[in-house]
Amino acid sequence: MRWGGLGEERLLAPPHDKEMKLRDKVAVITGAGSGIGAASAFALAAEGARIVIVDVNEAGAKDVADRIDKHGGQAIAIAADVTRAADNQAAVDRAVAQWGRLDVFFANAGVPQWKTDVEEVDEATFERIMNVNVKGVWLGAKAALPVMKRDRRGVFLITASTAAIRPRPGGQIYAASKGAVVTLAKALALEVAPFGVRVVAICPVATHTPMLPTFMNKVQVDDEGLKRYEATVPLGRLNQPEDVARVAVFLASDDAAMITGSTVEVDGGRCI
Secondary structure, three states, X not given: OXXXXXXXXXXXXXXOOOOOOOOOOEEEEEOOOOHHHHHHHHHHHHOOOEEEEEEOOHHHHHHHHHHHHHOXXXXXXXXXXXXXXXXXXXXXXHHHHHHOOOOEEEEOOOOOOOOOOHHHXXXXXXXXXXXXXXXXXXXXXXXXHHHHHHHOOOEEEEEOOXXXXXXXXXXXXXXXXXXXXXXXXXXXXHHHHHHOOEEEEEEEOOEOOOOHHHHOOOOOOOHHHHHHHHOOOOOOOOEOHHHHHHHHHHHHOHHHOOOOOOEEEEOOOOOO
C-alpha cells in the first residue's frame, strides 16, 4: 500500500522548470494521515500547495506532514475529529493563521461499512457512518465556505464513492452516506457559484487504502477477494491512492475552472 507514491516521488525529485499548478495555494485535507488523503497531500504539495494535514490519528497526520517538510514542501498536522464543528473550524483557522488564506478544502475523511444485511445493521453503526461521511463533510463546508466566499475564490472537494452511483449488496448505509454528499456537492455548488467558488464530488472505485479489507468483508486483503473485486472493474484493477490524488490536483487547479457541481468518477469504468 502506497500513501505517498508519485506525489512524494515528485517532492523528492530535483527542481524543474514546469510551472506548479498550485504554487502558494493553501489546502486543508481531512483523513490525510493515510490512504487517499495522504496521497493527495503529497500530490498537492508537489504542485506547490501548503497543506494542513487533518486526521483523527495524530501520529499518522504528523508522519505525512513531516515527510512533506523533509522533501521541501510545507505542511502542518492537526489531530481532529471531523464530526466536531470546533475541530473543523480549528483546521480552517489554522490554515488562515499560518498562511493567510484558504484555497482548497478536501473533505476526504470517511469510514466504511462491513457487508451487512439491513436488518442486521445497528443504530450505532448507522450513526457513526452518517456522522463521519455526511455530517463531517457538512461541518467542513460550514467552516471553509465562508472564508472562500469572502475571498471570492476556492475549491471544496469531497470524497464520495462509486457506491453512490452503483452500490454493492450489503453496503446500504455507506452507499446512502455517499449519495448524500454527492447531492450536497451539487446544492453547495449552486450556493457558492456566485462567489467564484467551486464544489466537486470525487467518486473512486475501491482503492488500496486501509479501508479496503472492510469493503471486501475480510480482516485483510487476500488474492481471492482482490481478484473478485478487480473482475468488476472494466480496466481490470482497483485504484491506487495516487489515481485519486491526481484527479484532486486537477480539480483543485485552474485547469478545472469550469467544473463545479459535478461527480467525477475515478473508477476504471465500474459505473458504466
